[in-house]
Amino acid sequence: MTDSPPVNREHFFRLPDGPRLVRWFCGSWTTLVFGFLYLPIILLVLFSFNESKSGFAWEGFTTKWYGELFQNRVLLHAFGNSLLIGLVSTILATVLGTLGAWMLYRYRFPVHRLMEAFIFVPMIMPEILMGVSLLVLFVILSLPLSYLTVIIAHVTFTFPFVLVGMQARLQGMDPSLEEAAMDLGATPRQAFFRVIFPYLMPAIASGALLAFSLSLDDYIVTVFVTGAESQTLPLKVFGMVRVGLNPQLNALSALGIVLTMILVFGSESLKPSNSGQKP
Amino acid sequence: MADATWLDRGGTHAGSRRAGWPAWLLLAPLLVWLGLFVLLPTILLVVTSFSHRDELGRVVYSFTTENYLRCFDPTWLSIFWNSILYALAATVICVIVGYPAAYTIGRAGPKSRRILLTLVMIPFWTSFLIRTYAWISILSQEGLANSLLLSAHIIPGPLSMMYTPFSIVLGLVYNYLPFMILPIYTSVEKLDNSLVEAAYDLGAGPLRAFSRVIIPLTQPGIAAGALLVFVPAIAMYAITTLMGGGSNPTIGEVIQNQFTRARNQPFGAALGVLLMLLFLVCFLVLGRKKNSSAPSA
Numbered sequence: 001m002t003d004s005p006p007v008n009r010e011h012f013f014r015l016p017d018g019p020r021l022v023r024w025f026c027g028s029w030t031t032l033v034f035g036f037l038y039l040p041i042i043l044l045v046l047f048s049f050n051e052s053k054s055g056f057a058w059e060g061f062t063t064k065w066y067g068e069l070f071q072n073r074v075l076l077h078a079f080g081n082s083l084l085i086g087l088v089s090t091i092l093a094t095v096l097g098t099l100g101a102w103m104l105y106r107y108r109f110p111v112h113r114l115m116e117a118f119i120f121v122p123m124i125m126p127e128i129l130m131g132v133s134l135l136v137l138f139v140i141l142s143l144p145l146s147y148l149t150v151i152i153a154h155v156t157f158t159f160p161f162v163l164v165g166m167q168a169r170l171q172g173m174d175p176s177l178e179e180a181a182m183d184l185g186a187t188p189r190q191a192f193f194r195v196i197f198p199y200l201m202p203a204i205a206s207g208a209l210l211a212f213s214l215s216l217d218d219y220i221v222t223v224f225v226t227g228a229e230s231q232t233l234p235l236k237v238f239g240m241v242r243v244g245l246n247p248q249l250n251a252l253s254a255l256g257i258v259l260t261m262i263l264v265f266g267s268e269s270l271k272p273s274n275s276g277q278k279p
Numbered sequence: 280m281a282d283a284t285w286l287d288r289g290g291t292h293a294g295s296r297r298a299g300w301p302a303w304l305l306l307a308p309l310l311v312w313l314g315l316f317v318l319l320p321t322i323l324l325v326v327t328s329f330s331h332r333d334e335l336g337r338v339v340y341s342f343t344t345e346n347y348l349r350c351f352d353p354t355w356l357s358i359f360w361n362s363i364l365y366a367l368a369a370t371v372i373c374v375i376v377g378y379p380a381a382y383t384i385g386r387a388g389p390k391s392r393r394i395l396l397t398l399v400m401i402p403f404w405t406s407f408l409i410r411t412y413a414w415i416s417i418l419s420q421e422g423l424a425n426s427l428l429l430s431a432h433i434i435p436g437p438l439s440m441m442y443t444p445f446s447i448v449l450g451l452v453y454n455y456l457p458f459m460i461l462p463i464y465t466s467v468e469k470l471d472n473s474l475v476e477a478a479y480d481l482g483a484g485p486l487r488a489f490s491r492v493i494i495p496l497t498q499p500g501i502a503a504g505a506l507l508v509f510v511p512a513i514a515m516y517a518i519t520t521l522m523g524g525g526s527n528p529t530i531g532e533v534i535q536n537q538f539t540r541a542r543n544q545p546f547g548a549a550l551g552v553l554l555m556l557l558f559l560v561c562f563l564v565l566g567r568k569k570n571s572s573a574p575s576a
Contacts, residue, residue, distance in 0.1 A: 022485045026383040030395075033380040037402045037456065040413035043423060047416070056426040100309035107298040109306065122317050126514040126558060128531050132538050132551050133320035136327050139338075139544075156316045163309075217406050219517050224538060234408055241412050241521055245419060253409040260405045268397050 041257055048250035065251040072248060078236040085147060085232060086215040089154035093211040096155065097162025098204055102196070105170045123160045130157060131224035138225060145227035153225045154215045161214065162207035169203035206267060213263065328548035336542030346549035355533065355550070362529040363557075365444065365519065366512035369451035373459035373508050374501060376452070381460045381500070382493070385467025396464070403457035411450055411521050418446055442524035450522035451512050458511075459504035466500030502568035510561050514554060530554060 048066070051059035069075065104116060122130065134156070138149050177199065181191040219234040226235065240249055298306070328346055331339040349355070384395045402410065417423045418440040425437040440446055474496065478488040494501075516531025525532070530550060537547030 026379055026386075029379040030383040033376060033456075033460075034395075034398060036376075036453075037399075040417055040453070041402065041405070041410070044409070044413045044416060047423075056423045057430075096308055096312060099305060103302060103306040103309070107296050107302045107306075109298045109302075115310070118313055118317075122313075124510075124558075124562070125317075126511060126554070128514045128516060128534060129324070129551050129555055130317075130320075132534060132547060133324040134316065135538060136323045136338075136544065136548065137316070137320040140323060152316060156312070159312070213404065219408065220515075223535070234406065237408050237412075238517065238521075241408060241415065245416055245421065249412055250416070253412055256406055256409050257401075261401055264397060264400050264404055268393075268400070 044250055045254040045257060048247065048254040050247070050250075053247060065247040066255075069248045069251045069255075075233065075236055075248075075252070078231055078233045081147075081230055082216055082233040085150050085154060085230070086212050089151045089158060089215050090208050090212040092151070092155045093159035093162050094204060094208045097159040097207060097211075098166055098200065100159075101163045101166035101170060102192075102200075105167065119160045119163055122157055123164070127157070127218070127220040131221040134221070135224040145225055145230075147227075147230045149225045149227070150222055150230050150232070153221050154218065157218070157221060158211035158214050161210050162204075165207045165210065166200065166203050169200055173199060209263070209267060324548050325552055327545055328552045330545045330548075332543060332545050336544070338544050343545075346546045347553075349546060350549055350553055358528055358533055359530050359553070361527060362513050362519075362531070365447050365451060365529060366509050368448045369455060369512050370459075370505050370509040372448070372452045373456050374463075374504065377456055377459040377504070378463055378501070381463035382467050382497075384460070385464045385470070386472075399457050399460050399464075403461070407454050407518060410454055411518055414446070414450055414453060415441065415521065418449075441522065442526045444523075444527060446522040447519050447527060447529075450518045451515065454515070454518055455508040455512055458507040462503035462507060463497060463500040466497040466503075470496050498568065502565050506561070506565045509565070510558055513557065 047056060049061050049063065050056075051062045051064075100119070104112070109115065131153070134149070134153050135145075138145060143149060173196075177195055178191050181195040182188070186194060217234065218232075219238055222232055223235060223238075226232065237249070237252065240246055296302075326340065327338055329342055329344065330346075331341050331343055333339050384392055384399070387395060415422070419425075420437045420439065420441070422441075424440065425434075428434045429437065470493065474492055475488055478492045483491065513529075514531045516529055516535055519527075519529040520532055523529070523532075528536075534547050534550050534554070537543045537550065541547075
């Protein structure tokens with residue numbers, strides 16, 4: 001990734017009546033903002049290949065920090081935990097979110113509006129409050145803090161995102177789709193699995209991806225509800241960051257950034273068209 | 280097309296079906312989950328905040344208001360106040376820094392707009408730990424900024440930039456800037472450019488057009504961005520712990536500490552409930568400004 005965004009001067013500034021000064025200001029300000037956003041990340045990646053253990057004097061190219069990173073059993077174990085927890089909670093959140101969105105779309109329940117509004121609560125609730133309130137619940141239920149409690153917490157803060165994405169997709173659905181299937185002799189169950197489900201697939205995939213990345217990334221909620229054995233990667237990384245600079249962290253961060261880029265570009269290219277579905 | 284069918288079939292469109300017991304059964308997982316893991320814990324948090332604790336740190340459920348009275352001790356009030364100030368500073372800086380960028384992206388041609396948006400999305404999706412660590416490696420004693428300045432003989436000794444209000448606010452701004460750019464971008468994209476042109480035609484200068492036409496029309500985006508930055512930033516104790524090093528604790532750090540090391544859950548819960556009330560106020564104030572035009576972020 002290069003540092004500044006590609007600027008096509010012909011099409012870039014569409015401020016038809018804006019004076020030249022305004023265009024100049026907007027262009028250079030935006031370049032600076034992207035520089036601010038990207039410079040620290042780029043430096044991090046760059047110095048993950050630096051021979052020097054401490055400080056920022058360039059002492060030659062090396063990949064040994066990556067080698068050490070893959071030898072780091074503590075981090076590898078934590079990463080395994082993160083993958084396991086992410087996978088299980090993504091599956092649960094996707095099922096819960098998809099089913100919930102479909103039922104709320106298809107049927108009218110009493111206090112429908114209230115239920116729909118309540119789904120937003122875990123989305124907007126600050127993570128720390130979700131973390132401490134779940135901790136209080138688990139203590140009262142005398143549920144030992146473990147993988148189970150972490151997975152419960154992760155499902156709780158990820159499934160509303162799946163559900164809301166699904167609602168957006170359902171809103172764009174032609175209602176005659178299901179009716180056509182039924183007219184052609186499908187049972188409601190067949191109509192759902194043969195017609196509706198394939199239509200919802202893109203939203204299910206992007207919802208699952210979102211849930212997985214939220215789970216993988218979470219620190220704040222997890223820290224309250226995890227036991228010693230079920231510590232995830234962000235928790236271990238947080239501990240390392242607190243101690244100080246560490247070339248292994250640079251290598252890990254570089255990998256994280258590359259992974260993020262792949263995911264973002266991947267999901268961008270999966271999107272149907274320019275400004276396809278918008279909630 | 281879709282709209283026409285919708286109208287034709289009037290009564291039978293989705294959502295009109297009354298829920299029978301099979302529907303309730305399929306909705307049950309959602310309701311149970313929300314009730315058990317969102318509603319119940321919140322109620323228990325409030326209950327805990329009115330409880331005592333014994334010598335071992337266990338919660339004793341007998342009614343007291345002492346936890347709340349303790350919250351109004353100047354020590355904790357000033358921490359509350361500091362958290363709000365950091366979040367406020369970060370929000371204001373995010374608006375100032377992010378607005379022109381969001382505006383430029385929103386006015387760019389479709390192709391460059393897409394590329395620029397993707398470029399905003401990448402830091403948006405990158406782990407906050409990575410992004411915070413990036414700044415720690417720049418600002419710390421043996422970090423990049425100090426080694427550059429030292430080797431250029433600009434400063435005699437390393438500057439201590441970490442663990443200051445500056446580093447805390449910088450960490451928040453860096454992490455939340457994309458959350459400000461995206462909603463402002465959404466409302467800039469919706470902005471009808473002919474209104475801006477009209478302002479120019481009627482003799483407004485760029486500043487006047489900006490303050491009288493563009494800002495009011497994109498205000499929902501600013502409010503949405505403020506909601507997405509200010510509210511989470513108050514409680515984002517992970518960043519403030521790393522960038523502040525405990526020297527300038529925020530309310531989130533105190534709550535976390537009460538629940539872990541200090542083992543005073545009732546007091547932590549009381550602080551948490553007050554924080555929740557603060558959030559509700561923010562939502563009511565900013566949410567009203569945001570009107571109905573919600574951003575897709």
